Amino acid sequence: MTHLPVAQMHDFMVQIFTNIGVPETDAKICADVLIASDLRGIESHGIGRLKMYYDRIKQGIQKPVTHIDVIRNKYATAVWDGNHGMGHVIGHKAMQTAIDKAKLYGLGSVAVRNSTHYGICGYYADMAARQDMIGLTFTNARPSICPTNGVQPLLGTNPICFGAPTNLPYPFIYDAATSISQRGKIEQYAREEKPTPPYWAINLQGEAQTDTKKLLDDLIEQTACMLPLGGTEEVTGSHKGYGLSAMVEILSAALQNGSYLNGLWGRDAEGKAAPYCLGHFFLAINIDFFTEIEDFKAIVTDICVQLQNSKRLPGRDRIWVAGEKEYEKELEVRKNGIPIIANLAKNIRDMQEELGINIIHL
Numbered sequence: 192m193t194h195l196p197v198a199q200m201h202d203f204m205v206q207i208f209t210n211i212g213v214p215e216t217d218a219k220i221c222a223d224v225l226i227a228s229d230l231r232g233i234e235s236h237g238i239g240r241l242k243m244y245y246d247r248i249k250q251g252i253q254k255p256v257t258h259i260d261v262i263r264n265k266y267a268t269a270v271w272d273g274n275h276g277m278g279h280v281i282g283h284k285a286m287q288t289a290i291d292k293a294k295l296y297g298l299g300s301v302a303v304r305n306s307t308h309y310g311i312c313g314y315y316a317d318m319a320a321r322q323d324m325i326g327l328t329f330t331n332a333r334p335s336i337c338p339t340n341g342v343q344p345l346l347g348t349n350p351i352c353f354g355a356p357t358n359l360p361y362p363f364i365y366d367a368a369t370s371i372s373q374r375g376k377i378e379q380y381a382r383e384e385k386p387t388p389p390y391w392a393i394n395l396q397g398e399a400q401t402d403t404k405k406l407l408d409d410l411i412e413q414t415a416c417m418l419p420l421g422g423t424e425e426v427t428g429s430h431k432g433y434g435l436s437a438m439v440e441i442l443s444a445a446l447q448n449g450s451y452l453n454g455l456w457g458r459d460a461e462g463k464a465a466p467y468c469l470g471h472f473f474l475a476i477n478i479d480f481f482t483e484i485e486d487f488k489a490i491v492t493d494i495c496v497q498l499q500n501s502k503r504l505p506g507r508d509r510i511w512v513a514g515e516k517e518y519e520k521e522l523e524v525r526k527n528g529i530p531i532i533a534n535l536a537k538n539i540r541d542m543q544e545e546l547g548i549n550i551i552h553l
């Protein structure tokens with residue numbers, strides 16, 4: 192394994208995106224979101240995902256130039272059609288629009304349809320938190336999760352993200368899938384040639400699926416499914432993960448008259464690759480309309496600190512709050528660089544070779 196400096200990786204990503212037709216300003220936004228993921232230690236959604244966007248643009252199912260149609264725009268709310276453009280660009284513009292609306296109306300919200308994979312939700316919630324607002328965002332994703340008592344993969348890993356400013360060195364950012372694992376982590380396990388842990392996914396007979404490469408193939412063929420938070424049983428809360436995932440699906444599809452469940456399969460009627468038609472939802476809450484920002488931050492900080500300092504389970508040395516691990520990881524990655532494993536190095540070499548560029552020497 193080797194490590195690459197963050198700035199060099201950012202330049203490389205911008206070069207790849209611009210070489211496949213993404214305008215430079217947009218390429219920088221895409222690279223920012225991917226780098227934010229690597230900085231937070233979410234290896235599945237950073238440089239590890241670049242080849243996926245590259246391949247989708249080459250396949251013609253994602254457009255490098257983003258044209259957004261405003262379907263509705265009323266006071267605090269808007270509905271956009273992303274026309275299969277760059278999800279990161281759409282996400283960045285949508286959250287900033289939600290924030291701008293919240294400056295005027297106290298709340299601001301944008302619902303998006305026909306978008307593409309927008310990366311980590313935490314990037315967008317962080318935008319709001321840094322502008323003294325609460326930020327929430329949700330997105331649906333390719334079908335891979337079964338409902339409680341089912342084996343048909345219909346829901347996506349449908350993440351939930353909530354960000355709020357604090358007086359700590361980091362905002363409180365809860366950002367996670369509503370399934371036990373997100374799909375990108377399974378793809379990361381495939382790159383690392385590791386088995387998938389039991390309990391994450393099952394086959395149609397309900398047996399654990401731990402062969403990572405087979406699982407990824409089976410998910411595409413819909414002959415395996417990943418499990419909602421809580422697993423297969425109500426006694427461990429399966430219905431709660433399933434319910435939250437369905438909530439995200441509704442917010443990502445119904446308000447914007449968009450696609451949902453199997454409509455996000457990424458295949459047309461003949462089984463050929465087709466756009467994923469993803470939907471997102473963004474909400475900004477202007478704290479200043481409710482209370483003094485300093486009072487809000489003091490309370491959020493106190494909640495975090497009391498949780499961190501509360502009594503621990505025997506054998507556990509630390510209690511964390513959401514956003515804290517990512518902050519510490521960022522300090523480490525900025526110092527040591529972004530880790531590049533062998534399979535990822537190959538992806539980087541392949542893209543450089545195809546495009547005739549030579550920025551990273553691996």
Ligand SMILES: NC(=O)c1ccc[n+]([C@@H]2O[C@H](COP(=O)([O-])OP(=O)(O)OC[C@H]3O[C@@H](n4cnc5c(N)ncnc54)[C@H](O)[C@@H]3O)[C@@H](O)[C@H]2O)c1
Pocket residue numbers: 233236308309310311312313330331332348349350352364365366367368369371372373374375376510511512513514515516517
């Ligand atoms: N775009 C998409 O389609 C899509 C789909 C799924 C997930 N994702 C992204 O993948 C990323 C990772 O998702 P995940 O489900 O693997 O997340 P995860 O299981 O790693 O959980 C991460 C969240 O939990 C918090 N956390 C971690 N350990 C903690 C602890 N001990 N105590 C308190 N909080 C703790 C983190 O601060 C963070 O907010 C997210 O950024 C998410 O947005 C994207």
